[in-house]
Amino acid sequence: MAATPPEILAEPMPLLPARPDASQATAGVAKPHCSHCHLREWCLPSGMANNGLDCMDSVVFSRRRIKTGQRLYREGEPFKYLYEVRSGNLKSSLTTAEGMERVSAFHMAGELIGLDGIAEGQHASSTTALEDTEVCAVSFEFLTELTTGNAPLRRTLMQQMSQEIVRELRLLVLLGNMTAEERLATFLLNLSQRLAARGYSASDFHMRMTRADIGSYLGLTLETVSRTFSAFQKLRLLKVEQRHIRITNLDRLTRIADMRAHKHPLI
C-alpha cells in the first residue's frame, strides 16, 4: 500500500480518466469532431487539442472501427497514419522467421500507435484489435505540416516518441533480467495502473488478451503464464477467473515485481 507502484512497462501516454464512450460515435468512417471528443484533453496529450485548434474539426482525422481480431495495419504495409485509440484494446506484434508472432505492446484508450512506421515508411509491426475498437487516424503527413508553426505540438510529438523508446527500454530490462513471476507481477501492476488512470478499478479488471498473448509479450510460454497465475492465486495475491483478475494483495504483488524491477519511480 505504501510502496510506490513500479510502473515498469510505462504507459505511452499520461492519460487521466476517460472511459470508452460509444454514445457519440458515428458509424463507419465519419467526419470527426475533435472538439466533442472525450479524449480531446489528452489527445497527443493535449498538444494537438490545445494548439492546432483550428484544424481540429477539419476532416483530417478519420475515425475507424476495427472488429475483434481484425488488423489496423500489417507489418510491411506503407506507413501513412498514426492512430490514437478512442475505445477498445489492441496489440502490436512482430513476426519472427518461423512465422511466430511476438507481441510488443498492448494499447489502451488514448494511446498513440504506429510510431515505428516513421523510420522506414512502412510499419515495423502489425496491430490487431483485441475487441471491437475505435481509433482516430491521423495523417502523418498532415501532422508533420501542423508541427511547422506549432512548437508545442512538435515537442509533444517528440516526447511521445521518446516515451515509446523508454517504454521499450524498460521492457528490455524485464526480458533480460526477470523471472516469470516478476514479469507477470510487473505486467499485472502495469495493467492495473493504466486502467486506474482511466477511471477503472485498479484491483478488479478484465484482460482482453489471451495467455498466449501475455506469454509472447513477456517472453514466456502460455503454459508458464498459466502456471504463474495459478501460483499467484495459491499465494492469495489475486483471484483469477479466466481473464478476470482481482488483486487481493497489491502489496506483496508489488514486492514481487519490485524485486528486480527498475529502481526509478514512474513514468
Place this chain on the structure above:
Amino acid sequence: MAATPPEILAEPMPLLPARPDASQATAGVAKPHCSHCHLREWCLPSGMANNGLDCMDSVVFSRRRIKTGQRLYREGEPFKYLYEVRSGNLKSSLTTAEGMERVSAFHMAGELIGLDGIAEGQHASSTTALEDTEVCAVSFEFLTELTTGNAPLRRTLMQQMSQEIVRELRLLVLLGNMTAEERLATFLLNLSQRLAARGYSASDFHMRMTRADIGSYLGLTLETVSRTFSAFQKLRLLKVEQRHIRITNLDRLTRIADMRAHKHPLI
C-alpha cells in the same frame, strides 16, 4: 556468402564509410567546424549538414572527449544534449533495483545518443565510453528551434527516433525468442555489418566491450557468453582471441542467427 545478412540489431543510422580520424581534433571542448567534420555527410544523417547549413559553424555544437570508463551522462541527470559519436565506442545502460547494470545499446561513430531523455527531461539511461571517445554535443533546445523552419531536418529527427524504436523492437524479439547461440551470432553479425559500413573489416575486428557487457546486452550471463564463444570456435565459425574476432564461416554463422531471426530484410 549468398544469404542476406540479417541485421537484427539494426544500427540506428545508415552510415557509410567514415573512419575515426583524430587528425583534426582540437583539444578539450573546442569550437566545432562541422564543415570540416569527416562525419558531416551523415550527421543526423545528412539532415543537419544539408539543411541548417548556416548554423553549422556557429558554436552550437561543442565537442567533448570522454576517456575510457568515463560517463557521458548518467541516468536521471537533466537532459539537455543529444550526442553524435565522432570517434570511439560507448555503451548505454540502465540500473536495475539490485544496482546491476543492464546494457541497452552499443554506440559507434556517427550514431546519435540520448533520445531517451526527451520524454521526461532527464536521461533514462547512462552512457559510458568503452574507449577514449569523442562526441559532438547538440543542444536539444537549439535543435528544436532549428527544426522550426527546416522540414527535412524535422523529418530526419523523427526518423532517427523511430529507428531507435525499431531497433529496440528487434532486440525485444531477440530477448524473447532466441537461444544463447542465436543471440550471440546475431550480435556478432550486427557488429560486423556496422563495422563494414564504416570501412572496417567485416570478418576481422576488435570488440571494445567485456563479456559481461555482451551478456548484459543479450540477456545472458558472462559465463554463457564465454561458453558460446568457445562453442563457436570449436565449430570453426570463428576464431576468438580475447576481444579480437575473426569470422571464418560467415555463412553458417548467418544461418544460426537467422534460425529464429526476424524475417524481414534489413534496416
Place this chain on the structure above:
DNA sequence: CGTCTTTTTGAATACTGTCAATTTAAGTGG
C-alpha cells in the same frame, strides 16, 4: 613483477520449455 580484472571451464542446480492430456468456455447449427 605482483595485483587486479577479465576470461575460461567445470559441476550441479533451477527455471522454463516441450509434449501431452484434460477441463472449461465459447460459438455453431440442428
Place this chain on the structure above:
DNA sequence: CCACTTAAATTGACAGTATTCAAAAAGACG
C-alpha cells in the same frame, strides 16, 4: 435449447538450456 465443434486455459511429467557457484588461467596495468 441442446448436442457438437473449436478455441482457450489448466495441469502434469520430463527434458533442456542457461544460471549459479567455484576455481583456475590469462591478460592488463602500474
